Amino acid sequence: MSTWQNWAGLETATPVRVEHPADEAAVVALVRRAARTGARVKVVGSGHSFSAVAAPEDTLVRPDRLSGILAVDRAAGTVEVLAGTPLHVLGDDLARLGLSLSNLGDIDAQTLAGAISTGTHGTGGHGRGLAGLATQVVGLRLVTGDGTVLRATPDHHADVLDHARLGLGALGVLTAVTLAVEPAFRLSAVEEVVGWDTMLGGMAERLAAHDHVDTYWFPGTDRCLLRISDRVPAGGPDPSPVPSARERLVADELLAYGALGVATALTARVPRLAGPVNRVVGRLAGGRAYTDTSHRVLTSTRRVRFREMEHGVPMAAAAEALAAVRAIADRHRVGFPVEVRSAGAEDVPLSPAYGRETCYVAVHVHRSVDHAPYFAEVETALAALDGRPHWGKVHRRQAADLAPAYPRFADFLALRDRLDPQRMFANAYLRRVLGP
Ligand SMILES: Cc1cc2nc3c(=O)[nH]c(=O)nc-3n(C[C@H](O)[C@H](O)[C@H](O)COP(=O)(O)OP(=O)(O)OC[C@H]3O[C@@H](n4cnc5c(N)ncnc54)[C@H](O)[C@@H]3O)c2cc1C
Structure with a gap:
């Protein structure tokens, strides 16, 4: 019997059967078969959700032949x-x-x-x-x-x-x-290490002026890494050389390991090390500038396994949310960075960014660390600011308190009743966040 496990190793399940449909007709056949026997069916992707959203109960469907x-x-x-x-x-x-x-x-x-x-x-x-x-x-x-x-x-x-x-x-x-x-378009990215006040004070102007802004704050320090990417006009010259894949990997891995966080935490405690350490930090992460095809600039490799929770709060509450998370992360002496991103108001009913400009705040710990006390405090703080959890990341929210957070929650449930009245596609996670 094959066991399913998610990327972070937080969720495992042992399905009764595993299917690899080759086409839509095969999907229809397996769904009809399951409908006759009352079996539940769960398609998984690559298992990168930290939550149990993809955990199969009876039939696990792997879509590896549905590609292209x-x-x-x-x-x-x-x-x-x-x-x-x-x-x-x-x-x-x-x-x-x-x-x-x-x-x-x-x-x-x-x-x-x-x-x-x-x-x-x-x-x-x-x-x-x-x-x-x-x-x-x-x-x-x-x-x-x-x-x-x-x-x-x-x-x-x-x-x-x-x-x-x-x-x-x-x-x-x-x-x-x-x-x-x-x-296809290219993006030019610039990375810079700045202090917390600079990060927060310039946030609105930065978001208005740039295409993509990604911020990593290192708990225990005042330091933030800003990654700002903008489109390169078609036909224009490259503003900077393209980094080698190896260079990108080394810097991305350092970020993922929290090594930059450790380094910057050291400077906070031993100020005379600030110069040398910041120079290393600047060389490894901040101060990088590169241009490449958009999907290569926007995405990175994450080989270090971690646990993550993320909430989207209204942009108007961003400063308050970040101050709260900063205090909690410092108290918990967290080694991994806190990531801050943004989205415009979206019309996707269950998107955390539905109907409002959103500041996403994501907290992480190494996969070997018990995330529960840290994540629970952050969740309480962000929920109080009308935060909505990322469905694929760790959270403890339930249908009763998610319903008021999403204006179109009831419409979603009504459609679910229509399309899956037998709850073939349910699992324990969906029963928690959507109800029976
Ligand atoms: C290292 C890492 C980095 C990440 N970075 C980001 C990020 O930058 N931004 C962000 O928002 N999230 C991020 N995530 C979260 C991730 O993008 C989501 O959890 C995503 O859903 C995972 O996709 P998956 O293919 O692994 O799907 P899974 O986790 O396997 O499944 C997710 C859901 O999709 C459903 N599903 C899959 N295929 C089908 C199908 N064919 N039909 C119907 N339902 C289907 C599953 O049943 C399940 O409900 C990250 C996760 C990791 C581990």
Whole structure:
């Protein structure tokens, strides 16, 4: 019997059977079979959710044979993609076509359907607005609880499109997703280490002026690493040399390990080391400048395993939220950075950025560290500021307190009743966050 485990190692499950459907017809067949026997079905992506959102109970469906681009419509600026396509494969395939997604998260190891289903997002300065991948979805194909295939577009089953682009795997099996794409573009990134007050004081101006702003604050210090990326005008010269893959990897890994945090914490305690340590920090992370294809600049490799929780709070509450998290992280002597990103107001019903400009605050610990006391305090503080949790990351929120946080929660539940009345796609996580 094969065991399923998520990337962080926090969740495991032993499904009764494992399926690898080769096409949509095979998905329909397995769903109909499960409907007859009353079995539950769970499609997994790449297992990169920290929460148990993807944990299978009876049948585990691996979408590894549902990968690749099905159709390109250059006039409409869309591509139809098989739902199990890993984002890194999609990024390379789109680049070969001279196309690109508008935005991505920190990594590209996830499958397309897995990523959109939990609200995976990157960071968007308000100049560029949207950060969530689901906002780029303009069509999808969904196999519902009785094996019906729904082709949802803005004109046909629009309500299904609206909700199933961030559907938590609760509404059916996505077999294909149509995405809005744009001509390939390059991003020029600059990284800089600044103090907390500079980070916070200049936040609004920075977001207004730039395409993507990503901030890492190192607990126990005053130091923040700002990563600002802007589009390079087509045909323009590279503002800086492209870094080697190895250079990127070393710097990204240092960031992931929290080594920069350790270094900067040292300078806080032994101020005479500040000069040499900051010089090393500056050389390794801050002070880097590079230009590359958009998906290579936006995403990094994360080989160090960690645990993560993230909430989106209204942008107006960002300063208060960050001050609260700073005090909690310092008290817990956390070694991993706190990541701060932003999104414009989105119209995806279950997106944490639904209806409001959002500041995302993500906290991390090494996978070997008990996250519970730190995450619980942060969650309480951010929930009090109207924070909404990332569905794919660790959190303890439940249906009763999530419903008031999402104005269209009841619509989602009504659609779930219609598309999956038998709860074929449910698991313990969905029963907690959506109800029975
Ligand atoms: C190192 C790391 C970095 C990350 N960085 C970011 C980031 O920058 N921004 C961010 O927002 N998140 C980030 N995440 C979280 C991650 O993007 C999400 O948890 C995402 O959902 C994982 O995708 P997956 O393919 O692994 O899907 P899984 O975690 O395996 O599944 C997620 C959900 O999708 C459903 N699903 C999968 N395929 C289908 C399908 N075909 N039809 C219907 N439902 C389906 C599953 O049932 C489940 O409900 C990160 C996670 C890790 C581990």
